[in-house]
Amino acid sequence: MSEIEKIAAPLRELLSEREIIARCELLIRTYDIVQSAGLSQEAERELAAQVGPRIAPGIFASMMSKEPLFFDLPALDTYTQMNGRIFHFLHTKKFSRQDFANASSRFLRSVPALRGMLIDCMNHRLKEFMSDAGYDLLAERGAHMTFSAERRKAEVYAVASIRSLNIDEHRVESGSDCIILVPSSESLEPFVQFFRERGEQAEEKELQIWIMNLEKGTIDPFIGYTTDLDIYNQFDNPRLAEMVRNNWSRGGSL
Numbered sequence: 001m002s003e004i005e006k007i008a009a010p011l012r013e014l015l016s017e018r019e020i021i022a023r024c025e026l027l028i029r030t031y032d033i034v035q036s037a038g039l040s041q042e043a044e045r046e047l048a049a050q051v052g053p054r055i056a057p058g059i060f061a062s063m064m065s066k067e068p069l070f071f072d073l074p075a076l077d078t079y080t081q082m083n084g085r086i087f088h089f090l091h092t093k094k095f096s097r098q099d100f101a102n103a104s105s106r107f108l109r110s111v112p113a114l115r116g117m118l119i120d121c122m123n124h125r126l127k128e129f130m131s132d133a134g135y136d137l138l139a140e141r142g143a144h145m146t147f148s149a150e151r152r153k154a155e156v157y158a159v160a161s162i163r164s165l166n167i168d169e170h171r172v173e174s175g176s177d178c179i180i181l182v183p184s185s186e187s188l189e190p191f192v193q194f195f196r197e198r199g200e201q202a203e204e205k206e207l208q209i210w211i212m213n214l215e216k217g218t219i220d221p222f223i224g225y226t227t228d229l230d231i232y233n234q235f236d237n238p239r240l241a242e243m244v245r246n247n248w249s250r251g252g253s254l
Contacts, residue, residue, distance in 0.1 A: 003043035007033055007059065008070045015074045020095060020103035023079070023086040024186065026063070027214050028114050031056040031121035054217030056121070061215070086186055115160045119143050122158040122181055122212055129219050130154070133230040152228060154179055162190050165209070167198055172206045177226070179208045184215070191222065195248050199223050211240075 010033045015021070034056040039047070044055065050069055051058025062069040063076065076088035082104045089095060089103075123145065127137060135147040135154065143158040153176040159165045162182045172178040185191070191211075202209060208224035218236035225241060232238050 003037065003039050004047065006037040006039070007047075008073070010036075011059075011063075011070065012073055015076070018103070018106070019074070019093065020087055020089040020100060021076070022103075022107045023088055024214075025107055025110060025114055026076070026088065027057075027060050028117050028121065030060045030063075031124075031214070032117045034059065035121065035124055057215055057217040084187070118160050118183060119158050121214075122183060125212060125217060125219065126156060126158065126181055129234055130156070130231075133228070133234045149228075149230070153177070156181060161185070162194050165194070167202050167205060167207060170205070170207060177208060177228075178206070179210060181210045181212055181219070182222070184211055184213045192248060195223065195244060199245075199248075 011030065014026075014029060014033075018025075039055075047055050047058070047069075051062055059069055063073060068075070074090055076090065078091040079086050079088045080100070081087070082100060085104075085107070087100070087103060087107075119142075123140070123143070126145065130137070130147045133149070135149045135152075137145060138148050139146040145156045145158075147154045147156060155173065155176055156179040157170065158181045160183065162185065165180060165182060167180075170178055170180060202223045206224065208226060209222045210219050211222045212219050213236070216236070220235050220237045221241035222244060223241055226232055
């Protein structure tokens with residue numbers, strides 16, 4: 001099996017088994033499949049040349065496009081919403097109401113496993129991000145990682161959803177930044193609600209809350225500000241936290 005087939009084969013199997021699949025599940029499983037493939041640097045370069053430097057979101061984007069990287073995958077070119085989630089499916093096959101209900105139930109049963117995969121992929125991306133900013137990984141304990149750079153230290157926590165983030169569980173230690181990484185979602189609503197209910201308290205505690213955009217593989221500030229220019233330069237949109245504060249505090253929207 002070629003290295004690229006180590007990604008294509010599990011995706012093919014997944015989409016053959018799940019003819020109706022939640023968009024967020026497909027995205028998370030794509031990250032997991034790419035990370036589990038253990039690609040060589042040569043294979044990574046080959047894929048990056050085709051889908052961009054962030055391979056997992058690049059492959060996911062290609063599956064959503066009219067020019068997929070793997071041509072023998074089922075084309076998930078139609079979608080619907082169920083219980084606030086986007087589900088993709090084939091337009092060439094007719095599905096019953098029960099088929100969609102079964103797909104939704106199957107997704108709900110998968111949520112615990114998907115949370116674990118999500119934390120893993122967030123940790124993987126965060127290590128790259130912090131390394132590019134000049135930080136070394138000192139310790140990793142599940143969803144909690146400790147990084148250090150010259151005269152700086154950061155305690156970073158990955159949380160599976162902005163809805164499940166409890167800022168009372170986190171505090172800033174002297175001489176260390178406390179950073180919480182949360183994933184993007186299919187709706188801005190939970191972020192708006194969190195900001196208006198807990199944003200001011202998070203700022204007062206001097207917490208930094210970052211968002212990982214899963215579909216782009218980027219990380220940006222949501223609440224709080226870094227004083228480290230090396231981290232600032234790694235953000236895709238370093239002014240996002242400022243934009244959120246200026247607009248959402250007045251009841252506007254980005």
